[in-house]
Amino acid sequence: xxxxxxxxxxxxxxxxxxxxxxTISGRxxxxxxxxxxxxxxxxxxxxxxxxxxxxSIPTYADSVKxxxxxxxxxxxxxxxxxxxxxxxxxxxxxxxxxSMDYWxxxxxxxxxxxxxxxxxxxxxx
Numbered sequence: 001x002x003x004x005x006x007x008x009x010x011x012x013x014x015x016x017x018x019x020x021x022x023t024i025s026g027r028x029x030x031x032x033x034x035x036x037x038x039x040x041x042x043x044x045x046x047x048x049x050x051x052x053x054x055x056s057i058p059t060y061a062d063s064v065k066x067x068x069x070x071x072x073x074x075x076x077x078x079x080x081x082x083x084x085x086x087x088x089x090x091x092x093x094x095x096x097x098x099s100m101d102y103w104x105x106x107x108x109x110x111x112x113x114x115x116x117x118x119x120x121x122x123x124x125x
Contacts, residue, residue, distance in 0.1 A: 001025035002114040004096050011070035011120030016123070020081040022096030022116060026102055028052070033099040033106045034079045036070065038092035038121075048094070049081055059106050064090075086123045093118040 008020040022034065035050035049070040055088060058070045069082045093124045097112035104111045 002028045002098055004098055004099075004114055004116035006094065006096050006116045006119040008029045009121045010120070011096060011122040014087055014123055015123050016086050017082070017084045018086065018121060020094055020096075020119060020121075021081070022079045022080070022081075024077045024098060028077075028098055028100070028114075029102070030077075031113070032070075032102055033104060033111070035097050035106055035112060036079075036081045036094060037097060037109060038090075038094045039090040039118075040089075043092075045095070046111065047107045049111075051079060052102075054069055061107075083121075086121075088123050088125045091121060091123050093120050105123065 003025045005023045006049045031053040033052050036048040038046050039045040049060045051070045051072050054072040054074045067085045095118045096116045098114045100113045
């Protein structure tokens with residue numbers, strides 16, 4: 001079993017920054033993809049960013065590209081999502097997810113097996 005716990009959410013003003021953390025425990029491989037998704041009220045869950053092994057080239061949604069950075073600290077079993085220049089439309093619950101398949105895609109929710117409980121990000125204008 002794999003457990004993921006997100007932290008670092010909060011309320012910020014537009015233009016501000018946040019760093020979300022996803023701590024992973026249980027039987028998982030450090031080379032398997034970990035992704036971040038978000039879900040705003042009344043909207044479907046959408047892909048934000050993903051990373052495979054530490055140092056690999058990340059994948060970003062167009063909506064956050066250039067404003068966000070995903071990284072992985074393998075010894076700490078933690079994946080970070082740093083978000084800058086936050087906008088009100090970034091307001092959502094942010095979830096991290098872990099894939100059990102090294103070769104899986106990374107942009108679809110169905111690519112992932114385990115999910116965290118989510119952390120709220122609220123951006124005010």
